[in-house]
Amino acid sequence: MRTAVIEVSGIVQGVGFRPFVYNKAKELGIRGYVQNRGTKVRIVAQGERVEEFIKEIARGTPLSKINDLRVSFEEMEEFDDFEIKKSEFDVSDGFIPADVAICDECIKDILGNTRFHGYWATSCVNCGPRFTIIESIPYDRERTSMRDFPMCEECRRDYENPANRRFHAQTIACEKCGPKLKLFDAEKREIEGDPIKRTAELLKDGYFVAIKGIGGFHIASVLDRAEELRRRLRRPRQPFAIMATLEMAERIAEISEEERKWLLSPVRPIVILRKKNRFDFPEVSHLHTLGIMLPYTGLHYLLFQNLDEPLIMTSANEPGEPMVKSEEEAFEKLKHICHFYLIHNRRIVNRCDDSVVKLNGVSPVYVRMSRGLAPAKIEVKWKKDVEIIALGAELNGSVCIYKKGSCYISQYLGHVRNYDVMKYLEETAEFMMRVTQINPDVIAHDMHPAFLTTRFAKELAEKFQARRIEVQHHVAHVASLLAEGCDEIVALASDGVGYAPDGIWGGEVFVNFNRYGGLRKVRMPGGDLATRYPSRMVAGILYDVLDEDELRGILRNLYFPGGEREIEVVLRQMERDVNVPRTSSTGRVLDAASALLGICHERTYEGEPAMSLEAYALYGDPDALRITAEVRNGTVDTAGILLEAYEAMREGARKEDIALAVHRALADGFSELLLEASEKSGIENIGMTGGVAANSIIPKLIKERVEKEGKRFILNRLVPPGDGGISFGQCIYAVIQHED
Ligand SMILES: [Zn+2]
Ligand SMILES: [Zn+2]
Ligand SMILES: [Zn+2]
Structure with missing residues (x-):
């Protein structure tokens, strides 16, 4: 009998697709079956109304996303009924x-x-x-x-x-x-009564409760107790995420239509929202924003039935370590922090942090691609016969696999700087290779020789007899942008730090994979110390343009933990050029401006000085002050920008106005370079990638300028523009380089 064989791929598993097909088949008198086969759903259909059936199937269900639907006709025996067949593992997928x-x-x-x-x-x-x-x-x-x-x-x-x-x-x-829910105290004694109601009462009384969730443990607390929670977590300033009902969220934050959609989406990410008043809840967030997510499990909804205030809901981990996911770990690692433990007995197989999304005025940006967004399968246009695993960046690590025209990116893994996170990365790599059934031919990784991922890459290369490809950090960023539908691109890769053979990059303009120009290379006295104490960057940037006495005069007004003595050490360090690497990082320039304006003098978490500067700049008046960016020989002069900022400060300009002027100057300088590179190369696609793409000012200004010139502006939408997207970029780069 003539039988339609329909193969559907896309997001069609775990989204109610098979029951939907089943019900349609019953409705239309179709006989045959539906079956999960790896990434695909296979439907075999016989009956009068097959054409109509196929049309209905193509519409999908609310959560499904059909990428491809293929129909072929074959002769088959007649079926009696329509059924859902047991899943079969299609080895190829x-x-x-x-x-x-x-x-x-x-x-x-x-x-x-x-x-x-x-x-x-x-x-x-x-x-x-x-x-x-x-x-x-x-x-x-x-x-x-x-x-x-x-x-x-x-x-x-x-x-x-x-x-x-x-x-x-x-x-x-x-x-x-x-699965059952139980509430314990720190001595593992079970607490009587309804565990959720009791938890709500304890929270209201100011206790800290560890709550086992979907992908790991959270620590919950009322907002009033933020200060004590910071002390216990040894987390001086990094903002806490909040969980709130939509009504509560509306009381404390500005929510646009698009932000509301993200809040309510089935992903339920943490959405970075502007506070009603920029100085509200300083203990929860020292920035002008609050990271808010809505309840996303039955447990959360039941908890909020018993609460009339938002909660801090921060992932439970020691600084730099992965999120706690088992109860043994929770009792052990959180005993100095949490008074109570709300625990269920469903095993968490794969750890997964909450996702973070920010709308930066250009597009939604994945600050962290995790629960609900990852792992993700991303079809790309490069189809080659090679299997690749890419091991990602050091900060915001992730792994990514390439196989048969698709990339598979993992959840967020954290900062790959210690044994526990590295182990988590190795487990995730193993899991991803197992479920995609690959034997990698190529291992792509960062070119930094000392990264833990580099060592792991060597092990994998040995184990699989695979080739290793070292990918420069910003080249990987640019490659991730190419996957947004371009063949060629002029791209700005703007971030804090990325290793390159000739120093530390972070403000580079590329024509495809070739560096075209970027920010002026400046001194970083003391290396990493200059990242922690941004006053050192003020010294490093202004060293070339001021004489020593002038520079000393400026530095004396800034914070150095060692005071006058340290200032002299820094000056001597630069004079002798000892432990003074060079960097073209955008992050370090923003950091320096932040320190110069007295906004932030010590970085206690990734991106703090730059994000603090942005928090001021958003309240600046664009007409109050203008700083010009000198662009010469493919280089933006950041020393000039910082010097003008200093002059403006001396003349008594508002911090907010200066902070904004610094952002605008950088955006102007970058725009000029991008347009110049576009003219010279004839490439009309202009993009921006790297962590600074999450900034609410710079990408928006560059976009306006680029589009005014009639060019197309592109930001990462498939993966984070920050280092969470690096593994994907490494994969793309390795695929492009591969010759079949
Ligand atoms: Zn039951
Ligand atoms: Zn449901
Ligand atoms: Zn980066």
């Missing part, structure tokens, strides 16, 4: 669905009069954990940590009923059969 926040219908179920009333882990075919519980693919209950919880009769009935929203929902569970 692999795919892992990301976690999905609880859906509106499940929220209604837990708050309403249903058998799921009050059950914290309620989910359905459209929502619930996915990646974080998956041991291997395809995605079926038996290959997830839900296999520890055999279904009760009622759940089984729903699971097998095609008319039910939980038909074939792999995470189906109820109070009777599903």
